[in-house]
Amino acid sequence: MMSARSDVLIVGASAAGLATAESLRRRGFTGTVRLVGEEPHPPYDRPPLSKQVLLGTWDAGRTVLRPPADLACQGIEVLPGRRAVAVDTGRREVTLADGTRLGYGDLVLATGLTPRxxxxxxxxxxxxxxxxxxxxxxxxxxxxxxxxxxxxxxxxxxxxxxxxxxxxxxxxxxxxxxxxxxxxxxxxxxxxxxxxxxxxxxxxxxxxxxxxxxxxxxxxxxxxxxxxxxxxxxxxxxxxGSLPATDWLRGSGLPLDDGIVCDARCRAADHVYAAGDVARWWHPGQGRTVRLENRSNAAEQALAVADNILGADRAYTPVPYFWTDQHGVRVQIFGDPAAGDHLRVTEGDPDSGPFTAVAEAGGRPVGVIGWNSPRGARRARHLLTDA
Structure with a gap:
């Protein structure tokens, strides 16, 4: 069974997939956009699950990123509760578990992770x-x-x-x-x-x-x-830990190696892109492939994918960033502090309260840590882009 072809088909209806769809619309894309999600829920945010939702201070409704009516107003068709099982890049088709085949002009894979x-x-x-x-x-x-x-x-x-x-x-x-x-x-x-x-x-x-x-x-x-x-x-x-959700892509011919392997434009093959936790892409600034599992990357990479679908030819070269909230402390991380051989405190005191520190490797900044110090972390971030 074959349904109507989408100009852009996005498999994965979480943060990265949703951000790609909305970014296309904000940039003036008028073609058809379809968002396929395995879960029956509207697109929702995952970081609060282990904190506010588990604690009970938020109900599930507060995690919803965009109500279905808002997506409909943007001309984004959502297919919830539909699992993709195969892709044929030659025919430009994705097959769902119920046998439906969805055609596409451009395909975005944003299927995220599965727990180990x-x-x-x-x-x-x-x-x-x-x-x-x-x-x-x-x-x-x-x-x-x-x-x-x-x-x-x-x-x-x-x-x-x-x-x-x-x-x-x-x-x-x-x-x-x-x-x-x-x-x-x-x-x-x-x-x-x-x-x-x-x-x-x-x-x-x-x-x-x-x-x-x-x-x-x-x-x-x-x-x-x-x-x-x-x-x-x-x-x-x-x-x-988690594994990239790529088992359904085996046999597709797409390059898989701890994620969907992409070039610097987040492109895995002609008319096929990947975004978010599942994407492993060539980072020109680091000279290697990178895969990031965090909320901020999902949103930022989606913007790059949307730009490149629209012909921007833009390399995606972010400074990695994530945060975590534990026991009333917010820890913010830019870059890769674990790659450092020396930690230099630039603000505050790690023994008594909030602090900001720069991780260095061979004297070169490779990461920034802010411990209940959001302004200090932002001030130090430029050291990574200037290095």
């Missing part, structure tokens, strides 16, 4: 991942009935969930084989400061520790077996 799984924990009641709105609804209900939460993974998501768990009054244990939480994003020095913050708020950190298997009773999790002994838990969250 731990096979030993699969299918166990009380074990959760957090990626979607439906995930957070299930997890919130579970935490309302829990007393002890175990979080496997001390990355950004795991640390945010741990902070939210403490705000809900739960006993929280974080388990990770790495010696320092978020060191791959912050560097070891700031990672240690983050570890201290979690401990100050009552989080038990088991770093250098491997989660091995669940302990169950009556089919439900009651503890996590670790290399340091059992950790009692009424609820467990697996937060061990």
């Amino acid at each position: 799984r731990l096979p030993a924990f699969e299918g166990v009641a009380g074990v959760h991942t957090l990626r979607t709105l439906d995930d957070v609804r299930r997890l919130r209900a579970a935490l309302a009935a829990a007393r002890r939460l175990a979080v496997i993974g001390a990355g950004v998501l795991g640390c945010e969930i741990a902070a939210t768990g403490r705000a809900l009054g739960l006993e929280v244990t974080v388990i990770d084989p790495a010696p320092v939480p978020m060191a791959d994003r912050l560097g070891a020095g700031t990672g240690l400061r983050l570890a201290a913050l979690h401990r100050e708020h009552g989080v038990r950190l088991l770093t250098g520790t491997k989660a091995e298997a669940p302990v169950t009773a009556g089919g439900r999790v009651t503890a996590v077996v670790t290399s340091q002994g059992p950790v009692p838990a009424d609820a467990v969250v697996i937060a061990v």
